[in-house]
Structure formats: structure tokens, C-alpha cells
Amino acid sequence: MAPIIPSEVDVLIVGAGPAGLMLALWLSRLGIVTRIVDKRTDKVFSGQADGFQARTLEVLDSFGIGERVWKEANRMFEVSFWNPNPDGRIQRNNRAPNNVVGLSRFSESVLHQGRMEGFFLDGIAASYPHPANPAHQIKVERMIIPTSLTIDKDKVDDDDAYPITVTLRHLSEEEATPTQRLSNFRDGLFRSNLAGDDVASTIEKSNGRKDVREEVVKAKYVVGCDGAHSWTRQTLGKDFEMRGEMTDFIWGVLDIVPITDFPDIRNRCMIHSASSGSLMIIPRENKLVRLYIQLTEVKAGGGRVDRSKITPEMIFKAAQKIISPYKLDYHYCDWWTAYQIGQRVGDKFSKLDRVFLAGDAVHTHSPKAGQGMNVSMQDAYNLGWKIGLVCKKILHRNILSTYELERKQIAKELIAFDHKFSRLFSGQPAKNVMDENGVSMEEFSKAFNMSHMFTSGMGVDYKSSALVAKPPEQPISKCHTKVKEDQATVHSQAQSTPSLATNCKPGMRFPSFQVVAQVDARPWQLHHKMPSDGRFRLVVFSGDISNPARRKVVNDLGVWLSEDVLPRYPRIMLSPGSDPHGGVMKFETDRYPSIIDILLVHTARRDKVEILRDLNDIYHPFDPKLGWDYDKILVDAPSYHDGYGHAYEGYGIDPKNGALVVVRPDGYVGLVTSIEEQGWTEVEKWFRGVLRSV
Helix, strand or coil, rough: CCCHHHHHHEEECCCCCHHHHHHHHHHHHHCCCCCEECCCCCCCCCCCEEEEHHHHHHHHCCCEEEEEEHHHHHHHHEEEEEEEECCCCEEEEEECCCCCCCCCCCEECCCCCCHHHHHHHHHHHHCCCCCCCCCCCEEECEEEEEEEECCCCCHHCCCCCCEEEEEEEEHHHHHHHHCCCCCCEEEEEHHHHCCCCCCHHHHHHCCCCCCCCEEEEEEEEEEEEECCHHHHHHHHHHCCCEEEEEEEEEEEEEEEEEEEEECCCCCCEECCCCCCCCCEEEECCCCCCEEEECCCCCCCCCCCCCCCHCCCHHHHHHHHHHHCHHHHHHHEEEEEEEEEEEEECCCCCEECCCCCHHHHEEEEECCCCHHHHHHHHHHHHHHHHHHHHHHCCEEEHHHHHHHHHHHHHHHHHHHHHHHCCCHHHHHEEECCCCCCCECCCCHHHHHHHHHHHHHHHCCCCCCEEECCCCCCCCCCCCCCCCCCCCHHHHHHHHHHHHCCCCCCCCCCCCCEEEEEECCCCCCCEEEHHCCCCCCEEEEEEEEEEEEEHHHHHHHHHHHHHHHHHHHHEECCCCCCCCCCCCCCCCCCCCCCEEEEEEEEEECCCCHHCCCHCCCCHCCCCEEEEEEEEECCEEEEECCCCCEEEEEHHHHHCCCCCCEEEEEEECEEEEEEEECCHHHHHHHHHHHHHHHCCC
């Protein structure tokens, strides 16, 4: 037999669910040579995850696919709480907003996972042909399973090396197709935590074939996005096992078009019955409704439940008992599954900063808070630009250690939240104030209402690190692979002044408010000027530049940026789909843009400012093929048709003082400092530790 000649790839992604596809989308926009493999025959067509939180929709919008989800999804505005009255009959006790008003231009929405996967694939296709690698295009390769992974530790610090060796096996369609419990219903039990891991059995089954085909891949980085039974995690050894606990609570899930007289069937509902368990209603797109149903008649008994006893008929009967005396029936069932509530998280998210774990591969929990798909995609969103820019030799490689620092913190917060929320929801309602064993419905409602900042994704607050300059009283944090001492020293000196922009908090997502284009009065969400293209943004909040003194400060800053900062750092090739809200570029410009994108937001009257006359070229760069770039100067002023965005007020910035805000490629604030010269030093220190010099 002829020896297998290895191929080489910058990044190998194992698993093509939402996390894997988010990562592939990032890497496609950055032009990184990437392969993504999945053991299944096709993408999801029914069921699975369905909730999209506000921050996730902002992220998707930065790639140009958020509006597609927003258009098709069902948006949830209200939640109803139903609890038993003294006679044991369920009644509506309260209604509340499902989202915090004004938190984002998006709100929580639901659409099944398969549609989202299709949008991801479209977004990946829109990235090509990429000028960095015109011949390469990322496509999901299905019916492929890894069988071995080794790391050459002597090469992990070599930027040009491919230290990871992975053997991939190509499966037959029969081997890659999961077993369905019932032929007349699509079920998700094979993905549930009630099902065992089928990787070993799949490999064993394929061993019997004479025509088994394997290949060897050399990779710079491998990312396991392969779910709760992650082969990647298991291969990394016992140090990577997830830790946590399983409860005895068993829940079933049905996606049906309901026939019912229950009045709140098109509202999100939390229903606690007196003795038959709990039920959550999630109204979906296309008249579908998802029911999460507690199965009180099925017990885990401290171990794994016998899933052969669980059928859609049994789940549905449980739902009918909970919702009684209201009637519930259905003609069409789109999908069903069941799961055992448990919370587990891994201690390690990466090995040698070469192999990474994301999503369910490193944390699992119950799905009722709508966090699973969202947190998984946010893991990949946090990691993708870091790996991509390291591959392009733009970022220092030690920045990769911030992935575990930032995302393990979020995973632990998620597990703690889910532990409390799932037990409150699954517990028996208290019969009266003296019932110490029962769940207080007031406590449950309060916990739900207080969870909005976390569940929406807006409450994420990353710790101090090379990428987050917190105020000096908050010391730099290090994760399992220490940030190099010289870089730690640089960043312990870079200090934010949060009082200059009180709503732009280092470590938190940069919010979006409406501004107006200086050149043509078009209103823009500021987020739309910050697409996910791999660039850092330096947002100059200058105040009133019709004031000569203020204009001089801004222009002096421009001279410094153009002479001392931007020439020091690399330029970046942009994909055709890099600016989804600004249009597709049909030809290459003479020079690629800087990795640092400068945006100016002022408060002067538009008729008092002439761009080419009054402002330094850094704010309107010139290209021989495109002319002057007029799109980077924006005004906090009323729009003719869309009202006043009050951006300075929203960002907490006093126009008399202004501010400089550094925004990372993933939209999180890295630094807040002064627009005066003392702030320039902080900007210089921050970028010096993050970016490689040319």
C-alpha cells in the first residue's frame, strides 16, 4: 500500500454545527486556508436549537446575515407566567417584557437551526474569491470523522510549522446516517445527552469495509466544535474532561403546529402545574410552537434513563396533563427529542494554544434559557479572528491564550445561571409560604427578570488582559498559558479612563447608536461601520470640530496616527463580502487598508465642516481607483427622516471632552482614553502589545 501523503491546512474545524460554521465564516472573511469536516450526511433540517439572542443577532448582522434571520424568525416580546391557584388549576399570574427595552436594535427571536446553518453557508460563499487565497474556498466536507490526533510539542512555538497531525476517515452514507427511533417523525434523540457516544461504534462499523479511505492532514490549529460527545475533547485526555452533575429531571421537546384553546399559545410561557410538572411554550416561525415538557413519570434514578421508554406520544400526553383544563392537540409534528438536565464545563479550553474546544464540546447545560447555540457561536466568534490574525502574522500568538481566559469565565457563569434557573423551573410549586420544599413562584419570576442582561449576551464583561485595558485598580489576568512577561508589563501600563465614555466599558460590547454621514446625511447604525472584517477600530469622538481649538486637537491626532501609528502595523486583504452594509468591492484597490480603521464621530453642524479642507487625510484616505473615502466621518445629529440618535449621550461622552475608543474586531471595547496627547500614549501601548510591527 502506497504511503499517505499529508496535506496541509492552516485550520481544521471538526464539526459543522453553529459553532463550527461561525468559525468557518470568520476564517473565510480573513482568507485563511481552512477545512471543516462533519461526520453527518447533511446539515440540520428540523428541530435542534432555535433561539437567537440580541447580541448574537448583532454579530450575525456584522457578517451581513443578521437581517435574514431577523426577517424570517418569530420575535418574542412578552412572557406569561402561569401557576396553580389554590384549587390546583393553572392561571396566568403575570406578564412581563421578554426583552430589556432599548438594550439593542434586535430582540430575542426564534428560528430553527437548519435555516441558520444555510445562512452561514451563504455568508461563507460570499467571502470568495478572497485575494489572500484566490484558489481556496471553504466548503463543509461531510461524512468524515477524525480517528487520531497528535501534536509535535517541539513545533508549537514555530509560527510557520504545522505541528498537529490528524487522520481523517471517509464514511459511507450508511455509517454517517444516525439511527432514527421512529420513521414517521424526525427525532433528535441521537444528539441528546440521553444517547451514548456513537463515534467508537461508527469507526468500528467502518473497519469492516474493504474500501476504507483515510487521509492525513497537517494543521497549524485544530478546533473541536463537535458537540457534547466531542471526539476532540476525548482525544486530548483526562485533563480535558468536563465536570459537573446530572439531575433527575427529564424533559421532552416537541415542535408542533398546535390545535388548542390555551389563550397564550403565541406567547412565550412558563407554566408550573400543581403536580404534573412544568411546561415552557416557545412560539416559532410558520405557526410552529416548541414545547419543553417536564416528564414527571420518567426518572433517572441517579443514573441514565432508559430512552426506549420515551416516545412523542408519551411526551405529548405529559404536555396535555400540565396544560389541563385547556385542550391541546396537533395534526403535524416537525421534530421531537428528550434530554436529562445537567450542567458540565471543562477546566481547559485549549491545549498548547494549538487545539481548541468550543461550544458544547466544552460546556453543556439545559436548553430552556436559549443559551446553547448562542454561547457556542459566541465562543467561535471570540476565537475566529484571533486564530485568523495569528495565521496572517498580524497578532502576537500569545493573544490566543485570551480565548480560554475570556470564554471559560462566560461558561462558568452560564452553568451557574442554568443550575439555578433549571431547578426553579423543574421544581414543584410551593403550596403556601410555609412550604420550604416547594419553589416560590415569585422567586422564579424574579430570577427570570433579572437574567436579561446575561441571557441577551449584553452582560458579557471580559477580564483585564492584553486585549482589555481595565482601570488600573483591576489587575491584569493570566490564564493557563501565561502571557509573556514583556507583554504583561506593556498592558499593565495601558490604562483606560472609563469616565470619558461611561457606556463604553472595557471588556464589554461596544453599543450601537444612530449617527449621520457627514457627506450625505444618511443615517447609520454605528455598528454598520464596524463589520466583522478582522480590523480594529479607533473611534475618535471629537466633539465640535467647527471650534478651531478642537479641530486642531483632532488634526494633530491625525498627523500622529498617519506618521507614527498606522505605518508601524500591517495592512489586511479584505474579502468581497467584508462590508455587507457598504456594498461589494468588484476590484482590488492599489493598497489594502490598515489593520486599524479610523472613524471620526463629531458634533459640529454639518454645514460648518468641509471634509477635504478642514480635516487631516487620515479621516478621508485617498486611493487612486476610488478617490477620497468620505464614509468614515459621521455626525451625532438628527436625521431628516429617522430622528435623533443621541449617540454621545448613549455612549456617555461629554462633547466638550471627547474620547478615543479602541474596539476589537469582535466588537468589544479594548481601551477608552483621552483624545488629548496623554491618551495617545495609552493607544500606542495598547496596540504595541497586541499587533506585530511590519
